Amino acid sequence: MCHVHLCLLEYGPLQDILTVTFNPAVDMSTATPEVSAGPKLRCDAPVFSAGGGGINVSRAIRILGGYSRAFVAAGGTAGVKLGVLLAEEGIARIPYPAPGETRTNVAVIEGASGDQYRYVMPGPTWREADCELMLDNLCAMVSPSGLVVLSGSLAPGMPVDVIRRIMQRLGAEGPKVICDISGAPLADLCGHEGCGLEVLRMDHDEAEEIEGAPLASREDSARFARDLVTKGVARAVVVARGPDGSVLATETGCVHASGLDVPVDNKVGAGDSFVGAFALAMAMGKDATTALQWGTTAATSAVTTPARELCRKPDFERYLPECALSDLAVEFRGRALRRLGRKSARQTRRWSS
Numbered sequence: 001m002c003h004v005h006l007c008l009l010e011y012g013p014l015q016d017i018l019t020v021t022f023n024p025a026v027d028m029s030t031a032t033p034e035v036s037a038g039p040k041l042r043c044d045a046p047v048f049s050a051g052g053g054g055i056n057v058s059r060a061i062r063i064l065g066g067y068s069r070a071f072v073a074a075g076g077t078a079g080v081k082l083g084v085l086l087a088e089e090g091i092a093r094i095p096y097p098a099p100g101e102t103r104t105n106v107a108v109i110e111g112a113s114g115d116q117y118r119y120v121m122p123g124p125t126w127r128e129a130d131c132e133l134m135l136d137n138l139c140a141m142v143s144p145s146g147l148v149v150l151s152g153s154l155a156p157g158m159p160v161d162v163i164r165r166i167m168q169r170l171g172a173e174g175p176k177v178i179c180d181i182s183g184a185p186l187a188d189l190c191g192h193e194g195c196g197l198e199v200l201r202m203d204h205d206e207a208e209e210i211e212g213a214p215l216a217s218r219e220d221s222a223r224f225a226r227d228l229v230t231k232g233v234a235r236a237v238v239v240a241r242g243p244d245g246s247v248l249a250t251e252t253g254c255v256h257a258s259g260l261d262v263p264v265d266n267k268v269g270a271g272d273s274f275v276g277a278f279a280l281a282m283a284m285g286k287d288a289t290t291a292l293q294w295g296t297t298a299a300t301s302a303v304t305t306p307a308r309e310l311c312r313k314p315d316f317e318r319y320l321p322e323c324a325l326s327d328l329a330v331e332f333r334g335r336a337l338r339r340l341g342r343k344s345a346r347q348t349r350r351w352s353s
Contacts, residue, residue: 015283016146017061017068018094018175020138021054022162023123023155024102026078026085029308031109035117043108049308050085051105053152053180053272058091060269060276060298060310066283069094071138073155075124076101094141096134098155100124107308126157135162139169147198149279151180151272160184167196176282179234180275182206189233197234199288201275207239215239218247218256222328225249236288240274240299247328248292254328255289257296260319264303273302273311289325297323 027050030043058070070091074082075098082102086093103121110117126134142148148170150163159165163185167177176198179189186202189195190210207224208215215221218241225237226249236250245259277298281291297320301311 014066014280015285016143017058017066017149017279017283018071018142018146019054019058019061019068019149019151019279020071021052021152022073022158023153024050024052024055024072024074024082025105025121025123026082026102027051027105027107027308029107029109031111033111035108035110035115041108048081048085050082050089050091054149055086055091055152056269056272056310057149057151057180057276057279059089060273060302061280062089062091063311064277064280064298064313064316066276066280068092068149068279071096071141073098073134074102075099078102078104096137098124099126099130123155126155128157128159131158131162135165135169139166139174142170142175144173144175146175147178147279147283148175149178149180149275151178151275153182154185160188163189163197164192164195172196178275178279178282180271186210190228192233194232195234196232199236199238199278199282200228200234201238201240201271201278203271204239204241218244219328219330221247222249222254222256222330226254226330238274238278238292238295240271245323246274246292246296246299248288249330250288254330255292256326256328257292258324258326259296260300260322262300262304262319266305266309267303268308269302269305269310270299273298277311277316293320293323293325 026048028046028048030046032041032043055070058068061068071094073096079102083093103123105121106119108117163179178199179197180201211224215224221239221241225239225247228237229249238246238248240246243259245257248255274295278291278295281294298311298316300319301315
């Protein structure tokens with residue numbers, strides 16, 4: 001059944017968006033005057049929020065006035081708390097039982113320096129059978145005409161090729177899939193031809209790691225992204241270049257969206273804000289270039305907010321007209337594709353070891 005939800009009147013009917021969070025967390029934030037080893041550190045009252053890549057994407061979509069459903073694998077007491085936190089935010093959750101207790105991450109701000117210390121837990125361990133059952137359930141509930149957003153880290157025990165397994169289950173007639181992952185799963189994707197993603201996004205550092213060489217210019221990033229498109233990894237590949245904006249490559253060409261000169265307060269939520277805005281634009285029927293502009297603007301908004309916040313709609317609307325788009329001239333690199341595949345395979349083995 002095709003799911004269509006009415007959001008704000010300015011948007012009208014939207015394509016269904018399903019975000020997926022494999023390894024969510026209850027994020028606990030607090031502050032203390034000084035962090036030092038030995039004495040008890042008296043902290044402020046903790047603030048709790050739901051965390052995880054797909055959850056943050058759903059949050060960004062909601063902030064910008066859209067609607068999504070969030071597939072969240074959670075378990076235990078922390079998993080119950082996670083569900084309560086999502087309900088309080090108005091994020092529609094599709095719960096799936098994880099094979100253990102959902103992780104709780106801790107962030108502590110030191111008052112004396114303003115530095116933030118982030119303690120990230122691993123999450124429950126998944127067996128092969130657990131993963132296969134979860135993937136069967138996930139793929140059974142997606143809308144063939146919708147969008148699926150795969151974002152965030154994998155839980156311990158999940159196979160590095162889990163994204164390719166999802167794509168194989170969905171098939172060519174399945175929904176459009178947007179993917180924003182890192183590490184071994186990203187290397188696995190880039191090392192195989194014909195994965196069939198709609199959009200693959202990565203940061204500049206991740207792209208350089210896959211390429212095995214610096215990507216100093218916008219054209220370098222565009223050339224790398226275009227190679228992945230030619231290889232069939234995704235129909236569109238985005239490389240985020242930090243304050244220099246983002247580059248998009250498709251079969252028809254390469255485009256750069258400019259970053260804006262804004263005060264940077266927090267880089268944590270920029271990527272999730274980008275993906276949320278990009279997915280929302282796609283759900284509205286906008287083309288990939290406009291979606292790039294939306295995503296880059298949302299990321300710009302996010303870096304101006306305090307720690308752990310995402311984009312803000314008034315800032316997004318103010319910055320959007322200032323986000324300039326420009327074409328990039330990039331030639332086809334022929335044999336570079338084979339080198340890229342070999343590099344990605346080596347990196348997958350290294351990250352998995």
